Amino acid sequence: MQICVVGTGYVGLVTGTCLAEIGHHVVGVDDDRRKIDTLKAGGIPIYEPGLDELVARNRQEGRLAFTAELKEGIEAATVVFICVGTPPLEDGDADLSAVEKVARRIGELSSSYKLVVEKSTVPVHTGMWIEKTLMVYGHREQIEFDVASNPEFLREGTAVSDFLHPDRIVVGVEHPRAERLLLELYEPIVNRTFTCPVHTNCRDAGPVPFLVTDIRSAELIKHASNSFLATKISFINSVADLCELVGADVELVAAGMGLDRRIGRAFLNAGLGFGGFCFPKDLQAFVKIAEKCGHDFRLLREVDRINQARIRQMIRKLRDQLWILKDKVIGVWGLSFKPDTDDVRYSPAIALIKQLLTEGAVVRAYDPKAMEKAREALPSLVCCQNPYEVASGADALVVATEWREFESLDLMQVKGMMQRPLILDGRNLFDREKMRSMGFEYLGVGR
Ligand SMILES: NC(=O)c1ccc[n+]([C@@H]2O[C@H](COP(=O)([O-])OP(=O)(O)OC[C@H]3O[C@@H](n4cnc5c(N)ncnc54)[C@H](O)[C@@H]3O)[C@@H](O)[C@H]2O)c1
Numbered sequence: 314m315q316i317c318v319v320g321t322g323y324v325g326l327v328t329g330t331c332l333a334e335i336g337h338h339v340v341g342v343d344d345d346r347r348k349i350d351t352l353k354a355g356g357i358p359i360y361e362p363g364l365d366e367l368v369a370r371n372r373q374e375g376r377l378a379f380t381a382e383l384k385e386g387i388e389a390a391t392v393v394f395i396c397v398g399t400p401p402l403e404d405g406d407a408d409l410s411a412v413e414k415v416a417r418r419i420g421e422l423s424s425s426y427k428l429v430v431e432k433s434t435v436p437v438h439t440g441m442w443i444e445k446t447l448m449v450y451g452h453r454e455q456i457e458f459d460v461a462s463n464p465e466f467l468r469e470g471t472a473v474s475d476f477l478h479p480d481r482i483v484v485g486v487e488h489p490r491a492e493r494l495l496l497e498l499y500e501p502i503v504n505r506t507f508t509c510p511v512h513t514n515c516r517d518a519g520p521v522p523f524l525v526t527d528i529r530s531a532e533l534i535k536h537a538s539n540s541f542l543a544t545k546i547s548f549i550n551s552v553a554d555l556c557e558l559v560g561a562d563v564e565l566v567a568a569g570m571g572l573d574r575r576i577g578r579a580f581l582n583a584g585l586g587f588g589g590f591c592f593p594k595d596l597q598a599f600v601k602i603a604e605k606c607g608h609d610f611r612l613l614r615e616v617d618r619i620n621q622a623r624i625r626q627m628i629r630k631l632r633d634q635l636w637i638l639k640d641k642v643i644g645v646w647g648l649s650f651k652p653d654t655d656d657v658r659y660s661p662a663i664a665l666i667k668q669l670l671t672e673g674a675v676v677r678a679y680d681p682k683a684m685e686k687a688r689e690a691l692p693s694l695v696c697c698q699n700p701y702e703v704a705s706g707a708d709a710l711v712v713a714t715e716w717r718e719f720e721s722l723d724l725m726q727v728k729g730m731m732q733r734p735l736i737l738d739g740r741n742l743f744d745r746e747k748m749r750s751m752g753f754e755y756l757g758v759g760r
Contacts, residue, residue: 314338314498317390319415320433321348321379323359323472323590323656324465325396328432330364331476333371334510335501341379342386352379360655360682363473367510383415384422392428392494393419394463395443398590399433405597407436416443420451420458428459428494434535434595435462436602440485440528459491462528464535469589470653474511477502481522485531492525499523536599540613543592545580547619553583553759554626563759564741583759585661585713585739586623588650593620593659624664627711628672630737630756635708639673642732644703647714647740648680648687655682657690661739662713666691679703681718705730715740724751 314337318329321343329341343349348358355372357365371377380386387393397411412433419429429447431440440462447458462485467475482499486492501507503521526534553563563583571578587593596617603610628638635641650660657663662678669676670693677695680687684696697703700719704710704727712719719742728734728751735754736743748755 314494315389315391316340316498317342317386317393318396319343319383319386319393319419320396320398320411321345321352321358322396322398323361323469323654324432324467325394326352326357326359326368327361327364327467327472327476328394328396328465330367330371330377331473332498333376334367334477335507337376337498338389339371339377340386340390341377342381342383343379344381344383346381349379349381361469361472362653363511367473383418387419387422387427388424390427392430392498394430394432396432396465399435399594399598400590401594401597404601405594406601407434407594407598409435409439409442412439412443413446416446417450420447420449423451423456423458426457428461428491430461430463430495431532432463432465434464434539434591434598435532436536436598437529437532438602439532459486459488459494460528461486461491461495462531463495464531464538466535466538469656470651477507477509477511478505478515478518479521481524483524483526483531483534485526485528487528496523536595536602539592539595540599540616542580543587543596543620544612544616546582546587546592547616549581549583550586550623550759551619556583556759561759564757566759582741584623584715584741585627585665585758586620588659588661588664589656590658593617624661624668627665627737627739628668631669631709631711634735634737634754634756638669640675641708642675642677642706643669644707644710644731645669645676645678646680646700646703646710646712646719647716648678649683649714652714652716653682655686657683657686660687660714663687663690665711665713665739666694677703677707680714681716701726701730707731708733709735709737712736712738712740712742715742724748724753728752 316337316339318325319342321341329339333339351358395415399407402408440460444460484495503523505516509515556563567581570576600610600613648662666676679697679700738757741757
């Protein structure tokens with residue numbers, strides 16, 4: 314099929330590349346010319362494991378191209394995915410101006426039938442607005458449009474595998490034609506008939522559930538899913554706080570809870586809380602759309618509040634240990650909002666560093682992949698060449714992101730370099746007993 318993907322960020326680039334990988338012809342469009350120039354020159358503007366090879370191969374084999382011109386991108390396409398950003402506004406509502414702009418331009422520029430698919434995470438009713446926009450700005454009498462919602466559930470760091478082997482594909486449609494097209498488009502993934510670039514035995518897993526709903530339900534599925542996962546994280550963080558008060562270990566509590574198949578162990582990791590370009594903003598947008606519809610989603614407001622308090626709690630722990638933070642040298646390991654990505658948007662590590670700098674601390678940081686993006690977000694940030702340099706002369710070290718790389722460091726060397734061997738493990742990455750037996754003052758979360 315001929316496909317256009319508008320937005321070549323974390324979601325759009327993975328979507329376009331993976332759809333090319335399963336045999337479609339894809340044009341990726343972005344209005345950020347720098348991104349398009351990078352892609353055309355053979356680079357990729359983000360770090361996502363395995364993606365660079367896939368982009369290169371699909372470009373080489375002629376199934377994937379990039380342009381900054383929407384008209385050129387949609388010309389031959391039957392299906393157009395909208396994958397632009399939906400950042401939060403001041404009041405927590407989703408900023409849908411990029412979605413509206415793209416829908417309007419698709420309306421104006423289309424000269425043949427298009428199925429316009431919202432893949433960006435959007436509040437319920439956005440599909441209806443896209444449809445109205447296409448009608449107003451398109452030449453509806455001559456050209457037909459369908460609209461569908463197809464929320465994306467990939468996780469940064471494992472995005473390629475998640476896209477090609479999803480737990481489920483959800484499509485919200487109002488017209489059988491849209492359903493047919495999306496089933497045809499995803500058929501190789503649903504039946505696992507493509508040659509998988511990631512795994513060897515994935516064909517044995519059986520077909521991927523393909524759930525067809527109305528557009529509004531599909532939109533709600535995405536917001537409800539992210540909000541539920543965020544709720545699990547804030548729940549275990551509240552349990553962690555209680556564990557600290559009663560002398561229990563949240564890791565054991567989570568293990569015990571997680572063995573119950575109705576609960577599951579995933580997303581029961583106590584720590585600095587959730588960040589990234591999904592959970593914080595999606596949660597707030599969900600609360601906001603509920604509020605607009607007359608429903609007070611108090612539960613989720615509390616989930617958000619608990620999450621925001623995680624940074625304050627870490628600052629308090631540091632203060633409990635160091636007394637005065639001003640002029641103290643504090644090392645931070647990890648800047649991305651989670652491991653295996655260079656994405657620092659709404660990263661708890663960045664929020665923590667900002668607060669430490671406000672307190673007058675001297676902060677030095679290291680991240681395996683996210684230092685460039687962190688410096689863009691926080692120009693005054695002092696980045697080190699490696700994790701050892703961060704430890705050198707530090708009064709305390711905070712583990713802010715659980716990169717595996719940190720686990721294999723020579724911790725005796727780290728200890729020897731620190732002014733005071735104090736580690737605040739904001740992700741419970743290390744074994745507490747081992748750290749203490751090595752002579753560290755070690756504080757995890759909820760242990
Ligand atoms: N990042 C994730 O893990 C993830 C997962 C699932 C869903 N989502 C959702 O997907 C959407 C995109 O997220 P992302 O992380 O890929 O964002 P991103 O910022 O990485 O990518 C968005 C891209 O859209 C481009 N863009 C903006 N306006 C445009 C326009 N008018 N024309 C063409 N291009 C335009 C931007 O230049 C950017 O490259 C969001 O709604 C997000 O909530 C993200």
